[in-house]
Amino acid sequence: MKIRCLVVDDERLALEVMEAYIEKIPFLHLEKLCSTPMQALDFLSRNTVDLLFLDIEMPGLSGLQFLQTLKNPPAVILTTAYPQFAVDAFELNAADYLLKPIPFQRFVVAVQKIQSQLAEKNAAIQTNENLSKTREAHIFIKSGARTVRIDLAEILFIESKKDHVLVQSKHQKVTTQLSLSGLLEKLPSEQFIRVHRSFVVAIPKIESIERNRILMEKAEIPIGEFYREALQKRILGL
Known part of the structure; x- marks a missing residue:
């Protein structure tokens, strides 16, 4: 600084x-x-x-x-x-x-x-x-004509697609026009980490890490080369 x-x-x-x-x-x-x-x-x-x-x-x-x-x-x-x-x-x-x-x-x-x-x-x-942010157990995001409440503890991962961002939780999928980086700013940094140009994952939901992918409930998330070192330091303490 x-x-x-x-x-x-x-x-x-x-x-x-x-x-x-x-x-x-x-x-x-x-x-x-x-x-x-x-x-x-x-x-x-x-x-x-x-x-x-x-x-x-x-x-x-x-x-x-x-x-x-x-x-x-x-x-x-x-x-x-x-x-x-x-x-x-x-x-x-x-x-x-x-x-x-x-x-x-x-x-x-x-x-x-x-x-x-x-x-x-x-x-x-x-x-x-x-x-x-941690004390705020949920966030609200705009999804089309609706404003949707999403419990942070339920989020598995967030994926950036061509024309929208998908928030995948245990019980629902919510799409929003927010950018991935804009949505990440709403989330507590100790619970979420960006692992790919198109993916943010919930750290507590990670089940295992195998080479270039993260395994979690019903999902395999790719690890981008640019984000690998930060993920290792954060998750593995390397």
Whole structure:
């Protein structure tokens, strides 16, 4: 995951240093350099970033004052030549505090901390989304003029055909104009996996895997070469 960065500093040299540092880190992406807080406010009104490098001492509006104006600030690393601002920085929940001149090694430590925090946050969000989907024991899909309820525990597999998608459950077959990928987004990822360009299967319904096919109740599902490795990692732990 690329971490989108915004740098705000009224010193040109400081901006150049931060730009050079960011370019050296593969997981960082520089969105914009701003020389005033007002430029940053304008940019943030139209764009979203993951990480803000913010100088504290700036004319007109200090970095700390600017930070207080943000309703939903991204992760923030404060930069300054004055160590006395450290307490204020952490009271505003800054993730880190870098003293100028900033050594590159110290910069790396700070952004690695941010990378870890954002990864944990994203993982938690994904887990909550998956749990939410799991708690939803059924989905509704449009099938012709009807809207059909399908219990997730009943689904065996989903097959993409020429002009429709077929949902095969234990007790019914339902066709829909939804795409296979669109339907997959409605399903909890821990229960369903795509195994072929045209097939999604319910993991709990897999009875056995033999070479290039999955065997399940009343069905044999082909395994696409592109999906084989992901299936092995998921099912077999290889």
